[in-house]
Amino acid sequence: QVHLVESGGGSVQPGGSLRLSCAASETLFSINVMSWYRQAPGKQREVVATISNSDYTTYANSVKGRFAISRDNAKNTVYLQMNSLKPEDTAVYFCNAWRQGETGYWGQGTRVTVIS
Numbered sequence: 438q439v440h441l442v443e444s445g446g447g448s449v450q451p452g453g454s455l456r457l458s459c460a461a462s463e464t465l466f467s468i469n470v471m472s473w474y475r476q477a478p479g480k481q482r483e484v485v486a487t488i489s490n491s492d493y494t495t496y497a498n499s500v501k502g503r504f505a506i507s508r509d510n511a512k513n514t515v516y517l518q519m520n521s522l523k524p525e526d527t528a529v530y531f532c533n534a535w536r537q538g539e540t541g542y543w544g545q546g547t548r549v550t551v552i553s
């Protein structure tokens with residue numbers, strides 16, 4: 438079982454930046470894909486960005502050019518750098534780890550609020 442702990446959320450004004458961190462209990466090399474999801478109030482959880490263990494990345498159209506996902510294998514940590522934040526980015530952000538043959542693992546989430 439993979440344990441994930443997110444951090445870095447907070448309140449920021451529109452146009453600001455935040456960096457989220459997701460620390461995994463196991464080496465990232467053992468995990469096929471690490472992802473960031475978010476869930477806004479009253480909405481379904483949606484994928485924001487993914488990174489594979491070969492460093493292939495994908496992004497939701499709504500965050501392309503503003504967010505960047507990266508990984509530090511030495512620290513077993515995945516990051517989500519969020520720039521040019523908008524009010525519609527307000528959500529609880531969750532880290533997910535997927536390993537082939539297993540169900541996905543989730544962190545507890547970290548809240549991001551973008552407000553004037």
